[in-house]
Amino acid sequence: MQLAHVIESFRADGKVAVVTGAGSGIGRASALALAGAGAIVVCADVDGQRAADTAAHIEASGGVGSSATVDVRHRSEVEALADRTKDDHGSLDVWCNIAGIMVEGPMVGTDEADLDRIIAVNLKGVHFGCQAAARIMTGQPAGGSIVNASSAAADAPSPNVSAYALCKAAVVQMTKSLAFEVGRRHVRVNAVAPGFVLTNMTGRYFVRPDGTVDEEMREAVLAPMRAHTPLRMIGEVEDIAAAVLYLASDASRFMTGQVLRPNGGVAMV
Ligand SMILES: NC(=O)c1ccc[n+]([C@@H]2O[C@H](COP(=O)([O-])OP(=O)(O)OC[C@H]3O[C@@H](n4cnc5c(N)ncnc54)[C@H](O)[C@@H]3O)[C@@H](O)[C@H]2O)c1
Incomplete structure (x- = not known):
């Protein structure tokens, strides 16, 4: 990359991006940041109204956004979202798996239903998103970028979040596995591991x-x-959105299989 292109590489003009969990918090901030950097953003969330609010905010700010009601626990919905995005916009360049939930409590007291509930969203939901995005991106000459939400909870143990932490650690592992598989097809896969925001x-x-x-x-x-x-x-949600934008954009074109940690230094790995 030439030096003159370094700054413009942080932009996302014309890229087609999907953000899950875009109805709230980090997903919402990431969708807004991507749109602000020029991406066409599909805001997906199980809460369709909130996703639509984020898309409306993007449009009101002069960006291009749309919304989709998608439950990441259901593979068919995630696959359909990926196909629809490619059909509507001609490509799928960025996919951010941000949707997530929290289940709290000590490991010894975590019941099976709670374990299944968090695995369905935080682990399988990310897995489905990775598969759907990679299937399309590996067929595109320009490849694409996948960004997964892990957590500082995966780096250091903290009380009452063992089920959450195990999913977030799994996200790191699946990020690396997929990055290894699809790198030669120009698809990059990275994760953000935020501290508390x-x-x-x-x-x-x-x-x-x-x-x-x-x-x-x-x-x-x-x-x-x-x-x-x-x-x-x-931290604030924008601190995480900045990391997501970096990983989504060409500024990080030489990075894959990595975990970025906007966490105030709470875990240094
Ligand atoms: N807030 C933090 O301190 C923090 C720290 C580290 C990691 N994270 C991770 O960042 C991500 C976003 O967290 P947040 O704090 O913004 O949470 P949030 O609750 O504000 O937003 C999560 C969004 O995900 C959506 N969602 C939940 N289940 C879904 C499903 N089945 N299908 C589709 N969408 C679904 C929710 O409707 C919501 O809009 C999560 O993966 C979370 O684990 C958060």
Whole structure:
């Protein structure tokens, strides 16, 4: 790559991108960032209304976005999303597996139904997304880029998230396996492993049932996290979206099978 092209390589003009989990939090921020960088973004979420809200936000900002109601637990829905995107737009250049859920509790107390529930979304859902995207991208001369959401929970043990952590560790492994398989077809596969950021998933620790925030509880949760983070800060969804955009764009064209860790330094691997 010539030096003059380095900065423009961070743009995503004309790329066709799918983001799962685009209705909220990191997925939403990633969809907005990709659209802001020039991508055509299909916002997919099991909550179709929220996905449509994100797409509307993209359009209102002058970007190109559409939405799809997709449950990543169902392979047929994920495959159909990939095919529809390629049919509608002519290519599938970026696929971000961001949809995820949390199941909490100690490992010894995790029941089978909860284990199945989180594996269905956080592990199999990502697997289905990887398969669907890779099937199409490997048939394109320009290949494509797949970005998976792992977590700092996969890097270091923390209390009550063992089922979540096992899925996020599996995401790292499947990222590497697929990267190895499809690299020669110009398809790159990388992951982001964020530290704690405030979203609907994490905000519930201090959001009351009526939607108001318990400020005292908020500080009780965030202060120790901040204190244990080398950068002494809590990340924001845009911090993760920036990493997703980098991995999606040609700026990372020499990277595959890697894990980027926007986590304030909480885990250094
Ligand atoms: N927030 C954090 O601190 C943090 C840290 C590390 C990793 N992550 C990961 O980042 C991703 C996004 O998390 P977030 O914090 O933005 O959560 P969030 O709850 O704000 O957003 C998750 C989105 O995924 C969607 N979703 C859930 N199940 C789905 C399904 N079956 N099919 C399609 N969509 C589905 C939800 O509707 C929601 O819009 C997750 O994979 C999460 O594990 C989050």
